[in-house]
Every structure is written in structure tokens, then in C-alpha cells.
Amino acid sequence: MDSPETLEALQARHRKEQRDLIARVTQKKKSANKKTRKGVNDECDRLEQELQERQAQELAAQNGESTDIGEQEKQEEERDEETQPADIENGVESLSISGSQPDNSAQPPTQQNAKKKQNRAKARLARRAAEHEALVAEAKAEAAALPDLREQERIRMREQFAKYGLKEKEIRADGHCLYAAVADQMETAGLGLKPRIQPKINGEETKVLPYKAVRYAAADFIEHNPDDFAGFMEEPLEDYLQKIRDTGEWGGHMELMALAKTYGIKINVLHGDGQVDKIEASDAKPGDEENEIWLGYYRHSHGLGEHYNSLRKTP
Structure with missing residues (x-):
């Protein structure tokens, strides 16, 4: 039985796949003419998207996470929801119980939680995009050093x-x-x-x-x-x-x-x-x-x- 692929080996393979795809995409775009350019560009975008999604799933599996993108989002949302009771308590404590007027400028706890979720989701997407861009940049640098x-x-x-x-x-x-x-x-x-x-x-x-x-x-x-x-x-x-x-x-x-x-x-x-x-x-x-x-x-x-x-x- 083959031994599991290490994280270092997985990352090295991903870099090679990125280099190979960059070389392939470059050749396709060079060979395109006015009539075929749009189709070639669409195909290149599709190939890049497919590779990005597959590599993300393989990396998630390596880290013991779900390989289903929707399931990943669901798990992360559930982890976020675990913090809701504390947020609600804090929101309740902030309310006045002496009969004084509440601070209308304060947002309800549910709105605060929704905003926090959005911010966390944006942070996750930004982190993933940054990791992918770093991988692509590294692959391009290595591909540029290869002979033509x-x-x-x-x-x-x-x-x-x-x-x-x-x-x-x-x-x-x-x-x-x-x-x-x-x-x-x-x-x-x-x-x-x-x-x-x-x-x-x-x-x-x-x-x-x-x-x-x-x-x-x-x-x-x-x-x-x-x-x-x-x-x-x-x-x-x-x-x-x-x-x-x-x-x-x-x-x-x-x-x-x-x-x-x-x-x-x-x-x-x-x-x-x-x-x-x-x-x-x-x-x-x-x-x-x-x-x-x-x-x-x-x-x-x-x-x-x-x-x-x-x-x-x-x-």
C-alpha cells in the first residue's frame, strides 16, 4: 500500500502542476488567433479554476478538513455559531435594567453576529486567494527560469x-x-x-x-x-x-x-x-x-x- 503523501510533497506537486498549467496556457494563448482567442481564453480560465479547486480540496484533505467546499463553509459557520451565546450575554448585559432609555445606536446581537460572520467569511476568502496567488507567483517564477x-x-x-x-x-x-x-x-x-x-x-x-x-x-x-x-x-x-x-x-x-x-x-x-x-x-x-x-x-x-x-x- 502506498504511503500517504506528505504536506511537503503535496505542495511540491501543486507547484509543478501550476508550472505545467502556466506553460500550457501560455502556448494556447500564443497559438490563438482573432477567431479562436475568446474560446481559448475561456478554456484557460476553466482549466485554472479546475486546478485551483482540486488543489484546495487536496490541501483540505491533507489538513484533515472536509474536501467538500460547501461542507467546509458549513463547518466554519457552525464554529462561528458556538460563540453566539457569549455574544448574546454580552448584548443583554449592555442593556439598561434601571428603566433608563436604551442606547439606540447599539446594534442588536443578531445583527452583530451576522456582521462578524460576514467579516470572518471575507477573511477566509482573502486568505485562500492570497495563498493561491502566492502559489501562482512562485510557479510563474520557476516557469520563467525554464528553457524556452x-x-x-x-x-x-x-x-x-x-x-x-x-x-x-x-x-x-x-x-x-x-x-x-x-x-x-x-x-x-x-x-x-x-x-x-x-x-x-x-x-x-x-x-x-x-x-x-x-x-x-x-x-x-x-x-x-x-x-x-x-x-x-x-x-x-x-x-x-x-x-x-x-x-x-x-x-x-x-x-x-x-x-x-x-x-x-x-x-x-x-x-x-x-x-x-x-x-x-x-x-x-x-x-x-x-x-x-x-x-x-x-x-x-x-x-x-x-x-x-x-x-x-x-x-
């Missing part, structure tokens, strides 16, 4: 472009980037979108956006050759194919394998460290280099995570 992985990756990729005689065509980071990059390569290289299995959309050969045609080409090839791919899937084949065809699910190595085979091409995937993944059809022949395309693979440069750009040969 995005810029480092960009610099290394530019070095690789010069080495291989390539230039970059930026592809929108929207979940379709792999398919859109392949479509751009197929068009600019003059290869044409001609899969060995002609993709059909809704049962018909219909003209669609290039990236959509590439999605269907990958899905159709996998569907017709399930034994080659089923071992790599963590879900039923039909569910996986539906994601490729009809959603913004990211593509990866398996989809690149399917595309290389269905288009009869060689796909070179360039990484920032100089590594080149070569993915090609099993029946490729010497001299087929003219039927090759290049993609750039990024891990840090885009807010949504892994990303592919189209790399074109320079004249």
Missing part, C-alpha cells in the same frame, strides 16, 4: 531545413494537421490525391476538402487491411475508423503507414533533433524517391501539443 522549449525547437528545425533544402508551409493546428500537411504535399508535388482504394464519403465518390479526402483514404485502407493495424488499436475497429473519418482526432504513425501504402509514396517525417522517420509502402522500388513527401514534426511549438507542418523542397 518552443524557441529551441524552432531554431533546430530551421537548421534542419537548411540541411535538407526545405521550406516550411505552416498548417493550421486544429487536429487535422497531419492530413492537411499530407494533402498539401500531394498537391504541390504534383502527385495528386490518388489512393489505391478510392475513398467514398457517405457511400459515394464525392469531391471534398483535401484534408478530408486524406482522412477517408487512411480510414479506408485500414478498414480493408485490418490485420495490419488491429494490434495497434485500443478500441474496436469501427470506433477507430469513425474517429478518423468524422472527427478532429489527431493522426499519428499508424495513419502515416496507411497513407504511404494507399498512395504508394514515401513519407519523410523530420524532427528537430535531425531524426528522419522514413515511412514507405512495402512494395517501394529503387527510383521511387520522386514520389516522396516531407513533413515537419513538432512537440513543443504549438499549444494543442504534437503538430505536423508541410515541408516543401526549395527551388
Whole structure:
């Protein structure tokens, strides 16, 4: 059985989570454009709020308090109410029993208690906000001291472009980037979108956006050759194919394998460290280099995570 997490370990984990979230939020906001900025900002606010609430609950549990925010408030109010009898007695003693006129400026005990409760609640909220702000400030300071992985990756990729005689065509980071990059390569290289299995959309050969045609080409090839791919899937084949065809699910190595085979091409995937993944059809022949395309693979440069750009040969 795992030993309980110490307070120091919990605080260290919370700081790391704050750093990671700050880095993630920063990348998302940098990648946003005018159309997506509001949605990105709303999502970032939601992520920050969720993290703040979860960490507050974990800290409360560590201190032996209730992890339910409403229950915490109730417990604190009950503790406040325990002081009410003394407050009432003091209020009674302040009243005149000699028949003289009472001091109208004095507030009734119930109003005094309500005011004290409000002040205590405000103090609790202020204390929690100050603790959270201190944690965020510390995380930001630590994040600022970390290397800029995005810029480092960009610099290394530019070095690789010069080495291989390539230039970059930026592809929108929207979940379709792999398919859109392949479509751009197929068009600019003059290869044409001609899969060995002609993709059909809704049962018909219909003209669609290039990236959509590439999605269907990958899905159709996998569907017709399930034994080659089923071992790599963590879900039923039909569910996986539906994601490729009809959603913004990211593509990866398996989809690149399917595309290389269905288009009869060689796909070179360039990484920032100089590594080149070569993915090609099993029946490729010497001299087929003219039927090759290049993609750039990024891990840090885009807010949504892994990303592919189209790399074109320079004249």
C-alpha cells in the first residue's frame, strides 16, 4: 500500500502542476488567433479554476478538513455559531435594567453576529486567494527560469531545413494537421490525391476538402487491411475508423503507414533533433524517391501539443 503523501510533497506537486498549467496556457494563448482567442481564453480560465479547486480540496484533505467546499463553509459557520451565546450575554448585559432609555445606536446581537460572520467569511476568502496567488507567483517564477522549449525547437528545425533544402508551409493546428500537411504535399508535388482504394464519403465518390479526402483514404485502407493495424488499436475497429473519418482526432504513425501504402509514396517525417522517420509502402522500388513527401514534426511549438507542418523542397 502506498504511503500517504506528505504536506511537503503535496505542495511540491501543486507547484509543478501550476508550472505545467502556466506553460500550457501560455502556448494556447500564443497559438490563438482573432477567431479562436475568446474560446481559448475561456478554456484557460476553466482549466485554472479546475486546478485551483482540486488543489484546495487536496490541501483540505491533507489538513484533515472536509474536501467538500460547501461542507467546509458549513463547518466554519457552525464554529462561528458556538460563540453566539457569549455574544448574546454580552448584548443583554449592555442593556439598561434601571428603566433608563436604551442606547439606540447599539446594534442588536443578531445583527452583530451576522456582521462578524460576514467579516470572518471575507477573511477566509482573502486568505485562500492570497495563498493561491502566492502559489501562482512562485510557479510563474520557476516557469520563467525554464528553457524556452518552443524557441529551441524552432531554431533546430530551421537548421534542419537548411540541411535538407526545405521550406516550411505552416498548417493550421486544429487536429487535422497531419492530413492537411499530407494533402498539401500531394498537391504541390504534383502527385495528386490518388489512393489505391478510392475513398467514398457517405457511400459515394464525392469531391471534398483535401484534408478530408486524406482522412477517408487512411480510414479506408485500414478498414480493408485490418490485420495490419488491429494490434495497434485500443478500441474496436469501427470506433477507430469513425474517429478518423468524422472527427478532429489527431493522426499519428499508424495513419502515416496507411497513407504511404494507399498512395504508394514515401513519407519523410523530420524532427528537430535531425531524426528522419522514413515511412514507405512495402512494395517501394529503387527510383521511387520522386514520389516522396516531407513533413515537419513538432512537440513543443504549438499549444494543442504534437503538430505536423508541410515541408516543401526549395527551388
